[in-house]
Amino acid sequence: MGIGVQAEENEVTLLGRAFDARRGRFPVEMAKEILEARFPTADDARMNELGAKTRAGSLLPEERALLDRYVRATNLLAMLKSKARVSLRRNRNEAK
8 A cells, every 4th residue: 555645745744754764863963053043034024024914814915925935944944953853862862
């Protein structure tokens, strides 16, 4: 039986599985770099602005598309950070 693709899957969940295939292990330095990654202040401000417009019900279609891209990028970064933390923990445990 093959692996089915579920409707709620997106780029983040698919890429997450690709890293799981490697057992979620990043080299230590790479994991540390990932954990330090942040969006620039201008992007944070734009995401907040789009969120406010969403709450106010005044978001334009092209802004909705941009907000969706920000959400996917944020989710991707969160997934990578999670895998980086797991990698560092595994590396520490294996070093003991």
